[in-house]
Amino acid sequence: MRRTPSLADVAREAxxxxxxASRVANGAENVDEATRSRVLDTMGRLGYRPNLAARALATGHFKSIGVLTSSMRSPGNMWTIGEIVTAAAERGYTVTLLPFELRGGETVVNAYDRLTHEGVDGAIVVAERRLDDDTSITLPPGVPVIFIDAGGGDEYTVIDSDQAGGARMATEHLLDLGHRTVHHIAGPRESYAAMRRLAAWRRVLEERGLRVPEAPIGDWRSTSGHEAVDALLADGATAIFAANDQMAFGVLQRLHELGIDxxxxVSVVGFDDVIDADASWPPLTTVRQAFDEVGRVAIADLLERIADHDRPTAGVVVPVQLIVRGSTAAPA
Incomplete structure (x- = not known):
């Protein structure tokens, strides 16, 4: 049986x-690049694999990050998680992904507890549902934690797109075109992002002294957007702002079925700018979230917290952008 190459073998060959050789294996910076390259090439040629447990004991770091997510179905979440994995790999970290079904704070705590037993230096919680309004979240101390797209309270850093700012952009765009009010299809009540968008839409209408229509609650799927259209039209809707692109696609489908131009x-705006939003007919005006930027910011902030556990918590808001396409125009 072939013997597994050791670090001493690598040092001798290089x-x-x-x-x-140990410094290179542990990712230390006090090695010149030519030597580092030679040692890494030798590791690859010999098939050397570092002893992660030994490295963790020596350095105090596992070079691993945990990601807990409440939804594997959301395109936005998966986009963000993909960027987290890429950005972590660029920094020499692996990612352990642990999906969980969020029905209260206890499941978050249990998932976090399971994750820390895997040996991670920090954790990122990607959760669509609210964690701060009706559930007290207190994770056991141990590793730094960052929340994305959820309210983690003042104790944790929260990184998110500008949900309220994006909803304001969408609503003001439709009003500035000349629509007398804007009807809204909201996302689920338990969604942190959906409630931020709903509140911002209502605030814009109130600030301008306009009628605030009843907002049906959807479930992010195109079917809920489709089902809401008839009631909105009966209420005189000429402009509809859906809380995500999938529901906006459902709105476009129903309007097409009814022969409404x-x-x-009727003008329609979505939120997210998912892939192929520009391929709908007409191309969808929407609010673009920088999901990849959220992932990169999360990794950068978390690694700083791994290096300095006393770093103050802070909220980080990533800007969004209104993308105007063919689904909006001045009212007839």
Missing amino acids: GVAPIT VPGQ
Whole structure:
């Protein structure tokens, strides 16, 4: 049986001292690039695999990050998680992904507890549902934690797109076109992002002294947007702002079935700018979230907290952008 190559074998083949090979294996920076490259090439050629447990004991770091997510079905979540994995790999970290079904704070705590037993240096919680309004979240101390797209309270850093700002952009865009009010299809009540968008939409209408229509509650799927249209039209809707692109697609489908011209008779705006939002007919005006930027910011902030556990918590808001396409126009 072939013997597994050791770090000493790597040092001998690369012509460096064992301590130098150890520094390269542990990701230390006090090694010149030519030597580092030679040692890494030798590791690859010999098939050397570092002893992660030994490295953790020596450095105090596992070079691993945990990601807990409440939804594997959300395109936005998966986009953000994909960028987290990429950004972590660029920094030499692996990612352990642990999905959980969020029905209260206890499941978050249990998932976190299971994750920390895997040996991670920090954790990122990606949760669509609210965690701060009706559930007290207190995670056991141990590793730094960052929340994305959820309210983690003042105790934790929360990184998110500008949900309220994006909803304001969408609503003001439709009003500035000349619509007398804007009807809204909200996302689920338990969604942190949906409630932020709903509140911002209502605030804009109130600030302008306009009628605030009843907002049906959807479930993010196109079917809920489709089902809401008839009631909105009966209420005189000429502009509809859906809380995400999928529901906006359902709105476009129903309007097409009814023979209602978009944007000639009704304008439609979504939120997210998912892939192919520009391929709908007409192309969807929407609010673009920078899901990849959220992931990169989360990794950068978390690694700083791993290096300095006393770093103050802070809320980080990533800007959004209104993308105007063919689904909006001035009212007839």
